[in-house]
Amino acid sequence: MKNDRKIFEYFSDLMDEKEKKIFEEELKNSFSLNSMFNHYSEQLDELSELKNVEIDERYFSKLIPQIHKRLDRRKKNINKSIYYAIPITTAVIIAILFFLFKNADTQSQLRSLTDVVVNNIEDEDVASVLLSDYSLENSIFYNAEKSSSFNTGLPEEIEVRNGEFYNMIDVSLLDYNKSDFISDKELQSIYNKIK
Amino acid sequence: MKIDNDNELVRNFIQGDESAFNLLVRKYQKKIYWHARQMLGDHLDADEVTQEVLIVMYKKLHTFNFQSNLYTWIYKIVTTRSLNQIKRKKLMRLIPFEFSKENEIVSDYDIVENLVQKEKLEKVNLALEKLPIKQRQVFIMRNFDELSYEEISEITGVSVGGLKANYFHALNKVMRMLNEK
Numbered sequence: 001m002k003n004d005r006k007i008f009e010y011f012s013d014l015m016d017e018k019e020k021k022i023f024e025e026e027l028k029n030s031f032s033l034n035s036m037f038n039h040y041s042e043q044l045d046e047l048s049e050l051k052n053v054e055i056d057e058r059y060f061s062k063l064i065p066q067i068h069k070r071l072d073r074r075k076k077n078i079n080k081s082i083y084y085a086i087p088i089t090t091a092v093i094i095a096i097l098f099f100l101f102k103n104a105d106t107q108s109q110l111r112s113l114t115d116v117v118v119n120n121i122e123d124e125d126v127a128s129v130l131l132s133d134y135s136l137e138n139s140i141f142y143n144a145e146k147s148s149s150f151n152t153g154l155p156e157e158i159e160v161r162n163g164e165f166y167n168m169i170d171v172s173l174l175d176y177n178k179s180d181f182i183s184d185k186e187l188q189s190i191y192n193k194i195k
Numbered sequence: 196m197k198i199d200n201d202n203e204l205v206r207n208f209i210q211g212d213e214s215a216f217n218l219l220v221r222k223y224q225k226k227i228y229w230h231a232r233q234m235l236g237d238h239l240d241a242d243e244v245t246q247e248v249l250i251v252m253y254k255k256l257h258t259f260n261f262q263s264n265l266y267t268w269i270y271k272i273v274t275t276r277s278l279n280q281i282k283r284k285k286l287m288r289l290i291p292f293e294f295s296k297e298n299e300i301v302s303d304y305d306i307v308e309n310l311v312q313k314e315k316l317e318k319v320n321l322a323l324e325k326l327p328i329k330q331r332q333v334f335i336m337r338n339f340d341e342l343s344y345e346e347i348s349e350i351t352g353v354s355v356g357g358l359k360a361n362y363f364h365a366l367n368k369v370m371r372m373l374n375e376k
Contacts, residue, residue: 014360050316053307055308060221067253
């Protein structure tokens with residue numbers, strides 16, 4: 001076992017020069033080590049000889065044409081895929097563009113229809129039914145348009161504080177006393193009505 | 196001279212001379228095949244890897260930088276492809292029904308026609324199969340491809356010291372297996 005190890009270390013080139021010299025000297029003097037060494041050397045030579053086994057040369061003569069055939073097939077496949085890829089890509093691009101333009105067109109048509117409805121149909125219920133037939137978005141747009149003409153929101157200049165309205169506009173500019181412009185007779189008549 | 200010739204052939208091929216590629220194939224096809232065959236153990240896999248390697252050579256020769264030897268460049272491709280094939284086969288064996296060892300494609304054809312030699316080869320293959328991949332690789336490169344540690348190191352990227360240790364263990368195991376009974 002110890003001899004085996006030494007022989008394999010020698011074959012593996014794991015020994016330094018000094019160890020090699022000692023081993024070679026031992027090889028000369030030890031019969032058992034020498035015969036073991038020869039046995040393994042012969043086995044290794046036999047293994048190396050396996051690369052020179054008789055082979056069917058036809059395999060190697062067919063190899064080059066086979067490679068070229070495979071390369072040609074791959075080229076053809078690539079060309080084929082290009083033939084398919086170009087029309088498919090074009091069709092996809094056209095479909096996308098068509099969808100985008102069609103969508104934009106429909107949107108603008110609906111918007112103008114909404115305008116017509118907003119401007120011409122007074123009845124809100126009729127208008128929203130009519131618009132919701134086309135699109136919810138336009139129905140919302142209609143309601144927004146309508147409500148803007150009856151805006152019940154606070155004007156920007158009014159601030160709510162402690163539940164009361166404070167006018168932020170200069171009071172002197174406001175015409176509070178409307179009664180200044182009404183005649184005494186008219187005032188009397190209003191008073192009588194209230195009474 | 197050999198290297199210059201290789202480089203010249205590569206240059207010719209890059210410039211469009213297809214016959215230069217054929218000459219390179221003729222020169223290296225057996226080395227490629229036998230390395231793959233020893234690594235993988237059978238003709239069918241070796242054939243697959245050999246063809247793959249030659250196709251890669253055809254496609255990638257224009258990237259060869261002429262700094263290293265062509266054969267080390269080719270060996271790098273062969274070893275990578277062989278290792279990939281081993282991994283692929285291991286992975287396929289893990290899939291229980293789709294691909295088991297029994298279901299593997301068995302071909303009677305083998306380029307080794309001599310039965311005695313074929314038997315010897317199979318015996319060595321059985322021993323090599325039991326080695327860890329790195330030990331198998333260095334053992335094949337040293338014994339069959341006759342490459343130096345420095346060349347193997349350039350191909351595999353493993354240090355010379357590491358290769359020597361791997362070869363020592365491989366040798367120990369192979370010899371023990373071959374001498375069993």
